[in-house]
Amino acid sequence: MSDLELEMHINGRAVKRRAAPHLRLLDFLRDDLNMTGTKEGCGAGECGTCSVFVDGKLVKSCLMPVGKANGARIETIEGLAPKGGDLTEVQRAFHKTGASQCGYCIPGMVMAATSALRENPDAGIEEIKERLGGNICRCTGYTKIFEAVEIARDVIAGRLSAAALEPDPAGNSFIGNNVRRLDAPSKVSGRLRYAGDMVMPDMLHMQVLRSPHPHARIRVIDVSAAHALPGVACVITAADVPGEDGFGVFVHDQPIMARGIVRYVGEAVAAVAAEDVLTAKEALRLIKVEYDELPAVFDPEDAMKIGAPVLHDYAPTNITKHIPIRKGDVEQGFAEADLIVEDYYETQQVEHAYLEPEAGLAYVDHDDVVTVISPSQNITHHRHMLAKIIDKPINKVRFIMSPVGGGFGGKEDMIYQGMLALAAMKSGRPVRLVYTREESIISTAKRHPARITYKMGLKNDGRITAVEFKMISDGGAYGMSTEGVMRKAAILACGPYDIPNVKIDTIGVYTNNTPSGAFRTFGAMQAQFATESHLDICAEKLGLDPFEIRRRNMMQDGAITHTQQTLGKVSIGTVLDAAETASHWEAGAPGRGESRSDLGGEGTRAPCTLGARFAPAVAKVKKEVA
Amino acid sequence: MLTCDHYLMPTSLEEALMLWRGAPSGSRLVAGATDILPWAREGRAGDVHLPSLIDLSRVKELCGYTVEAGKVRLGANVVYQQFLEDETLRRHLPAMPFCAIWFADDQIRQQATLAGNIVNASPAGDGIPPVIAMNGEIEMARLDGDRIVRRTMRVAEFLRGPGKTALGPDEIVTAIICESMEGYGGSFQKVGQRRSLVISSVCAAAFVKTDPSGEIFEDVRLALGGVGPVPLRLTDIEDMLRGQRITRQLVADAAGLPADRVASRTRRDYRRAVVRGFIEAAIEDALVACGAPQPGPAQREAAHV
Numbered sequence: 001m002s003d004l005e006l007e008m009h010i011n012g013r014a015v016k017r018r019a020a021p022h023l024r025l026l027d028f029l030r031d032d033l034n035m036t037g038t039k040e041g042c043g044a045g046e047c048g049t050c051s052v053f054v055d056g057k058l059v060k061s062c063l064m065p066v067g068k069a070n071g072a073r074i075e076t077i078e079g080l081a082p083k084g085g086d087l088t089e090v091q092r093a094f095h096k097t098g099a100s101q102c103g104y105c106i107p108g109m110v111m112a113a114t115s116a117l118r119e120n121p122d123a124g125i126e127e128i129k130e131r132l133g134g135n136i137c138r139c140t141g142y143t144k145i146f147e148a149v150e151i152a153r154d155v156i157a158g159r160l161s162a163a164a165l166e167p168d169p170a171g172n173s174f175i176g177n178n179v180r181r182l183d184a185p186s187k188v189s190g191r192l193r194y195a196g197d198m199v200m201p202d203m204l205h206m207q208v209l210r211s212p213h214p215h216a217r218i219r220v221i222d223v224s225a226a227h228a229l230p231g232v233a234c235v236i237t238a239a240d241v242p243g244e245d246g247f248g249v250f251v252h253d254q255p256i257m258a259r260g261i262v263r264y265v266g267e268a269v270a271a272v273a274a275e276d277v278l279t280a281k282e283a284l285r286l287i288k289v290e291y292d293e294l295p296a297v298f299d300p301e302d303a304m305k306i307g308a309p310v311l312h313d314y315a316p317t318n319i320t321k322h323i324p325i326r327k328g329d330v331e332q333g334f335a336e337a338d339l340i341v342e343d344y345y346e347t348q349q350v351e352h353a354y355l356e357p358e359a360g361l362a363y364v365d366h367d368d369v370v371t372v373i374s375p376s377q378n379i380t381h382h383r384h385m386l387a388k389i390i391d392k393p394i395n396k397v398r399f400i401m402s403p404v405g406g407g408f409g410g411k412e413d414m415i416y417q418g419m420l421a422l423a424a425m426k427s428g429r430p431v432r433l434v435y436t437r438e439e440s441i442i443s444t445a446k447r448h449p450a451r452i453t454y455k456m457g458l459k460n461d462g463r464i465t466a467v468e469f470k471m472i473s474d475g476g477a478y479g480m481s482t483e484g485v486m487r488k489a490a491i492l493a494c495g496p497y498d499i500p501n502v503k504i505d506t507i508g509v510y511t512n513n514t515p516s517g518a519f520r521t522f523g524a525m526q527a528q529f530a531t532e533s534h535l536d537i538c539a540e541k542l543g544l545d546p547f548e549i550r551r552r553n554m555m556q557d558g559a560i561t562h563t564q565q566t567l568g569k570v571s572i573g574t575v576l577d578a579a580e581t582a583s584h585w586e587a588g589a590p591g592r593g594e595s596r597s598d599l600g601g602e603g604t605r606a607p608c609t610l611g612a613r614f615a616p617a618v619a620k621v622k623k624e625v626a
Numbered sequence: 627m628l629t630c631d632h633y634l635m636p637t638s639l640e641e642a643l644m645l646w647r648g649a650p651s652g653s654r655l656v657a658g659a660t661d662i663l664p665w666a667r668e669g670r671a672g673d674v675h676l677p678s679l680i681d682l683s684r685v686k687e688l689c690g691y692t693v694e695a696g697k698v699r700l701g702a703n704v705v706y707q708q709f710l711e712d713e714t715l716r717r718h719l720p721a722m723p724f725c726a727i728w729f730a731d732d733q734i735r736q737q738a739t740l741a742g743n744i745v746n747a748s749p750a751g752d753g754i755p756p757v758i759a760m761n762g763e764i765e766m767a768r769l770d771g772d773r774i775v776r777r778t779m780r781v782a783e784f785l786r787g788p789g790k791t792a793l794g795p796d797e798i799v800t801a802i803i804c805e806s807m808e809g810y811g812g813s814f815q816k817v818g819q820r821r822s823l824v825i826s827s828v829c830a831a832a833f834v835k836t837d838p839s840g841e842i843f844e845d846v847r848l849a850l851g852g853v854g855p856v857p858l859r860l861t862d863i864e865d866m867l868r869g870q871r872i873t874r875q876l877v878a879d880a881a882g883l884p885a886d887r888v889a890s891r892t893r894r895d896y897r898r899a900v901v902r903g904f905i906e907a908a909i910e911d912a913l914v915a916c917g918a919p920q921p922g923p924a925q926r927e928a929a930h931v
Contacts, residue, residue: 002632022630043663043664044664044667045663045730058732059736062663063664063734063737065659065681067633067635067681068659068681068683131732133732133822134731608821610821611723614710
């Protein structure tokens with residue numbers, strides 16, 4: 001391997017270095033120069049967290065071999081505002097509008113916004129959207145980001161006073177007033193370090209061997225060749241776990257690495273900690289695992305059939321959790337109904353796709369405290385579980401929560417922290433693991449897919465007399481948050497409606513699919529999708545306005561829910577009024593088709609088009625031809 | 627992850643050809659690198675180690691373009707962003723700005739080359755339909771002893787199937803040569819699953835030239851991508867329209883023809899439905915670019931009653 005001799009100007013400073021020939025500009029900046037303001041979200045040019053200027057042109061540094069940058073002028077997020085100096089107008093505008101939430105996409109977003117305004121200081125909103133098209137944000141919905149770019153544009157052009165970048169005057173309450181985020185300056189400047197940005201002296205790099213099979217018995221794992229490879233500090237498997245191996249939010253059914261059996265494709269089987277990532281990857285290829293494949297089940301309804309492959313001995317029916325709720329008498333409710341509507345709803349598995357892939361750094365400190373730094377959304381729970389797993393008293397286990405570059409529930413499960421702790425204990429050195437995007441997608445929890453059968457009885461005036469709701473949900477190979485998600489789905493199954501007779505069943509089921517876990521709304525979304533869709537269908541059948549059918553059934557202040565909770569204040573009436581006004585809704589039953597007059601009005605987004613930047617040129621040509 | 631023993635950056639064509647001829651088996655040429663890096667990841671090629679990567683982006687003979695005798699010769703290093711930003715290219719290749727704006731994003735377009743897009747020979751390569759509609763040719767060079775020899779062939783013949791081309795093992799693509807379409811209106815249609823950074827499910831390119839009255843099709847060029855192993859030129863529809871009076875009905879009739887040529891292995895019915903609308907929209911947009919009035923939705927609907 002022949003190193004490249006590189007010379008470039010980075011943020012105004014001359015840099016001369018040798019670098020491995022395969023490095024990307026991103027690796028060179030982050031690993032060789034420790035400039036971690038530039039992030040890696042996908043490594044495939046999709047997300048834009050790695051945007052930097054090369055000779056004045058914005059590029060994705062994950063797609064640029066470092067050789068291409070040789071001799072170039074590089075500008076990174078660290079170079080926009082000099083150390084200790086003022087933030088740029090773009091950065092201040094991001095701070096002002098609250099455009100930085102988790103912050104992981106923000107350095108790239110600020111770079112793309114800066115590029116857009118350098119390329120065209122008068123760019124309109126459509127052109128700004130286009131020019132930011134290569135950068136993804138998962139938290140904000142983009143509105144605040146676009147708002148920030150427009151403010152920055154107008155301040156730079158002098159159309160808007162610089163005072164527009166200052167905080168709004170404080171009001172009497174945080175509610176209803178814009179309050180700037182305390183952590184925004186560290187995010188818009190790229191100074192905030194996420195777990196994958198952290199380094200420690202003598203740090204090792206971890207790589208994980210994952211199961212290619214959905215269900216198999218592990219006959220033997222031979223790590224001797226991997227362990228013998230120079231540069232490898234340790235190889236760990238389930239055999240290295242000193243304590244009671246099992247984690248999960250409700251049932252501790254998941255070992256930190258597969259123990260005897262793999263239950264889904266992508267499950268961790270062994271892990272290597274080595275001097276660098278390449279050595280760790282090479283060591284993975286030397287680990288020999290012999291599997292005996294077992295019959296697998298991928299459909300939750302098949303999994304509940306007699307004779308289906310069983311995933312966990314404690315659950316011979318493969319049911320992780322069944323939550324039944326009964327109120328009143330549904331049969332009598334249906335008998336009283338003028339109309340009974342039955343339907344079936346399905347939602348799919350969804351990936352959280354936070355911009356920050358999982359990452360963590362673990363070490364054993366001078367007092368033998370096993371310390372794990374990671375963007376964990378539940379460090380106290382993780383700490384208690386890990387203490388049992390590694391058989392240490394609780395005061396010898398510490399979790400430090402690093403900034404979470406987007407979680408949405410996906411970082412509630414202790415999927416990799418146990419491996420890091422074990423490797424740090426075994427090697428006596430700090431160990432870091434940074435997931436690739438592919439690894440994050442293949443191995444971490446997803447939103448529970450749901451199949452919902454719905455039966456609703458109604459009077460002709462729209463009053464609901466009874467609901468029968470059954471949801472079967474694929475929980476995947478391990479329990480994780482399934483029980484809680486089933487509870488929440490059952491609690492919220494009927495929405496904010498006062499229904500006298502209710503029969504609800506939510507059932508989470510083990511399969512050999514990727515585990516399902518916590519995800520924004522935690523089971524409510526699946527239930528609401530069915531309930532609200534069903535209400536619209538019922539409104540159409542009864543010739544009722546969809547707002548009206550909801551008002552006739554909504555809970556009032558003091559209502560008692562089907563789980564016997566008394567609600568002091570119920571706001572659905574206010575919410576319905578606000579939604580009706582904001583949507584310019586024209587009252588009437590669904591199914592009016594084109595005859596309605598409230599389509600395509602104010603606030604309606606035009607279909608997706610591109611080319612805003614040369615629309616004036618096209619218009620000019622048209623004019624000349626005409 | 628892509629690793630290599632050597633990353634080489636020749637600055638002349640001769641040096642590049644020498645390096646390429648001497649490169650150990652398994653070495654690769656690199657243009658923009660925007661495809662090879664994502665390719666060497668889990669789920670596609672996985673971890674890949676190559677002996678040498680020969681980066682052509684600093685080969686001076688491959689940079690820039692010339693316009694001469696009705697032809698535009700695009701050096702192999704011309705990147706997509708130039709089709710958006712360069713006035714001369716926009717005038718001579720009037721569908722290319724619309725193609726470029728739908729191609730990846732502003733950042734990737736700074737690196738990604740049209741030549742690289744063609745050599746990849748993806749059935750969904752966005753740059754290919756406009757190039758074949760412009761009777762595009764591809765120029766390749768190789769060493770014969772110490773002498774550089776070149777050959778050119780039609781891009782339509784160069785592409786042999788998904789990922790397959792007529793490029794020889796010791797050859798390097800040096801240029802893409804297109805007819806100048808100055809005076810034509812150009813357009814490009816694309817559908818995928820998002821706005822930026824999306825691979826086409828179907829794409830279509832059109833160039834239209836009208837007579838001075840603006841009422842007769844003087845020339846029409848049409849091509850489709852994403853509908854089979856290689857992009858399709860629609861010469862029979864071009865022939866059907868050429869010399870005819872421009873009517874909405876004629877355009878609608880022509881647009882109905884190519885659906886049965888969709889030979890993709892997946893989502894065939896969807897693609898067939900899309901193709902009809904795309905041909906019509908491509909012709910209409912190209913006419914608008916020539917100065918015709920923008921049709922409203924009602925006029926568009928009327929032709930299908």
